[in-house]
Amino acid sequence: MTGAVSAGRLGVVSCHACGLVCQDTLPQASHHRPVAESEACGNGARGRSHQVICPRCGAPLHRRRPNSIARAWALLLAGLIFYIPANVLPVMYTSLLGSGSDNTIMQGVIEFWKSGSYGIALVIFIASVLVPCTKFVVLGVLFATSQRGSRWAMKERAKLYRMVELVGYWSMLDVLVVAVVAALVKFQGLSDIEPRIGILFFGMVVIMTMLSAMSFDPRLIWDGDTE
Amino acid sequence: MKTFPHLVACEHCDSVYERTPLTPGQLARCERCDAILYRASRLDVDRWLALTIAAAIVFVMANVCPVIYISFKGMHNEATLWASAAALAHGPAAPIAVPTAMSIIIVPFLQISLLGWVLLYARFGKRAPGFERAMRMLVALRPWSMVEVCLLGILVAVIKLSGFLQVAPGAGIWATALLMILLTVIANRDIHWLWEMTEPARSAQKAQA
Numbered sequence: 001m002t003g004a005v006s007a008g009r010l011g012v013v014s015c016h017a018c019g020l021v022c023q024d025t026l027p028q029a030s031h032h033r034p035v036a037e038s039e040a041c042g043n044g045a046r047g048r049s050h051q052v053i054c055p056r057c058g059a060p061l062h063r064r065r066p067n068s069i070a071r072a073w074a075l076l077l078a079g080l081i082f083y084i085p086a087n088v089l090p091v092m093y094t095s096l097l098g099s100g101s102d103n104t105i106m107q108g109v110i111e112f113w114k115s116g117s118y119g120i121a122l123v124i125f126i127a128s129v130l131v132p133c134t135k136f137v138v139l140g141v142l143f144a145t146s147q148r149g150s151r152w153a154m155k156e157r158a159k160l161y162r163m164v165e166l167v168g169y170w171s172m173l174d175v176l177v178v179a180v181v182a183a184l185v186k187f188q189g190l191s192d193i194e195p196r197i198g199i200l201f202f203g204m205v206v207i208m209t210m211l212s213a214m215s216f217d218p219r220l221i222w223d224g225d226t227e
Numbered sequence: 228m229k230t231f232p233h234l235v236a237c238e239h240c241d242s243v244y245e246r247t248p249l250t251p252g253q254l255a256r257c258e259r260c261d262a263i264l265y266r267a268s269r270l271d272v273d274r275w276l277a278l279t280i281a282a283a284i285v286f287v288m289a290n291v292c293p294v295i296y297i298s299f300k301g302m303h304n305e306a307t308l309w310a311s312a313a314a315l316a317h318g319p320a321a322p323i324a325v326p327t328a329m330s331i332i333i334v335p336f337l338q339i340s341l342l343g344w345v346l347l348y349a350r351f352g353k354r355a356p357g358f359e360r361a362m363r364m365l366v367a368l369r370p371w372s373m374v375e376v377c378l379l380g381i382l383v384a385v386i387k388l389s390g391f392l393q394v395a396p397g398a399g400i401w402a403t404a405l406l407m408i409l410l411t412v413i414a415n416r417d418i419h420w421l422w423e424m425t426e427p428a429r430s431a432q433k434a435q436a
Contacts, residue, residue, distance in 0.1 A: 004242035004259045012243065014236035017363045019419045021236050021243065023229040055228050056422060057359045096391065112387075120386050123379070158239055158260040165370070172330060172373055176311070176380030179327055181387060183306035183314035184297050191299060191392075200320035207326060210370065222240040222260065 006222075008063065017059035026052050026063060065217040069147050072216040076139050079208030082201045083132060089198035092178050096191050104198060105129070105174060127173040128202070135171075135209050138164050143216060149224035161218045168213055171206045175199055232423065235264050266417050272424075275413060276346040282409040283339050289406050290332065294381050294399035299392040307399060308332055308377070330373035335406065338372055338414045341365055345421065354425045365418060372414065374407045 007013055013024040052061045065071075090102030103111070105128050112121035138160055145152060178199050185193040235255075236243045239262040249255060249267035257264050270278070293305035306314075308331055316324035341361045348355035355361065381400055388394050 004237075004240075004244065004257070007236045007241045007243050010243055012231060012234070012236070014238075014241070014243075016238075017366055018422055019235065019238070020422070021231040021234040023231075025228055052228075055230055057363055059363055115390060117386060120383055124383065155260055158262065162239070162262060169330075169370065169373055170376055170379075172327075172376050173380050173383065175315075175323060175327055176331070176373075176377050177383045177387065179311040179315050179324075180295065180306060180381055180384035182317075183311040184295060184304055184384070184388065185299075185392075186304060187299055187302050190302070195315050195318050195320045195323075197319040199315070200323045203320075203323040203326060214370065218239045219241040 013061050013063050015054040015057060015059055015061055016065070018054060018057035020054060020056045022054060022061060024063070026061065064219060064223075065215060068215055068217040068220060069143055072139070072143055072212045075208050075212035075215060076136065076143070079132075079205045079212060080136055082204045082208060083136070086198055086202035086205050089201065090196040091174065091198035091202060092182070093192075093194045093196050094185075095193075098189075100192075102196060105202065108174075124174065124177075127170050131167055131171045132205055132209065135164055135168055135213075139209065139212060139216070142221065146216075146220040146223070151224045154221055154225060157221050158218060161213070161216070161221065164213050168210050169206070171209075172203070175203045175206070232426075237262055237264055265419060268416065268420060270412075270416075272346055272350050276343070276350060278409055278413050279339060279343045279346060282406060282413055283343065285402050285405045285409060286335060286339055289399050289402035292399035292402060293397040294403060295385060295388075296395045296397050297388060297392050305397060308403070330371055331377040334368050334372045335374055335410060338365065338368055338410065341368075342413060349421055349425050352425060354427065358425070362418065362421065365414070369414065372410060374403065374410055378403050378407050 007021070007024075011024045012021050013026065014021045053059070054061050087105060090104050092103045092108070094101055094103060105124075109121050109125045109129070112118075112124065142157055142161055142164075145157065178195050181193050182195050185191055233246055234243055235246050237257040237260060240257060240260040242257055242259045244255070244257075244264060246265070247255070249265075251267050251269050254266035255264040256262065268275075290308055293307050294311075296303065296305045298304075309328075312324055312328035312332065315321065315327055341364055345355050345358060345361050345365075348358070378400075381403065385394050385396070
């Protein structure tokens, strides 16, 4: 379509770790099929038995990340499951002069909003609600379209993927806020802030979705393009 | 196996291009998917190493000095980055303390020390012992370094607490801010060209010519 030639056509493969372009000496099983298809089937044993290593940095070479879509789906699903307790269970316990209360993420946002700190409420809302939810939807769409070898809006999908990688880790914000305030507010009896189980689930959501985005090979987006 | 160091493949769509030299500040983009292929470095190895050492100093300060002081009804308290990560370790959410400590302390520490090690040797055109592993680790560590998120977290905590007690920033918060900037400069860049710069065959080729 464009002037660019794909690595598969040239018979080369680039190293994931150091970027060196090497001659493709990997087993030729999937040469004439769209790569997405064979990777999605997820035959782990095949990749492991003939491992080819980058001559420069020693990382294993592969045309596409092994089992990319299956792994990405699994991790995304795990993240989605963890997202429920992360929102339902309290993330923080605050006690002030004897009266204690458990807070969930949304309660924290609402509290900021009510106290007039609209900016902070918005920042926390974006980092802990909007970003994870958008990530679930975007990654789901990317995985599903790539799995089907879709040729729809490839450039935009590629951009979407890069955006998800760029903003995804900001969701860790809530975990760090809880860490800092829990470390600070330790006045026995008078005032105490303690982390609660919800923050563990929320942290897991962030880690799972980051791992999911990383296991997805963005080159699969373009594999439908090979006519 | 044949290798083609003069070629570059787009990480995002696998299009292959020939590498062309860039002037400092320029970057090469993929025609097909618009991703950045590689960029010319604005920093030479000496400057890069100097900034890495600066980052190491600031890192120590950020970890030793408290980031926030608070006082409440005549009582005082302070917290460092370590104490923050450790605070999560108490109670039911304990396992989350590990990734938290990783993302704000351990990963930045590894990034700075690995880069320092690699650059120290690269200054003399040599590959440091363990160069391959260090370079692979630097690529793998990058997404897990969250000093900027940590800084925003500290700021949100300050605002959250300033409602009912007195809050003052400590030296650690400034050090964390500096660390964020320095880490962005030293670690978020294209490290691929260190491979070419320290190529063992390169000096031999030059001798032949």
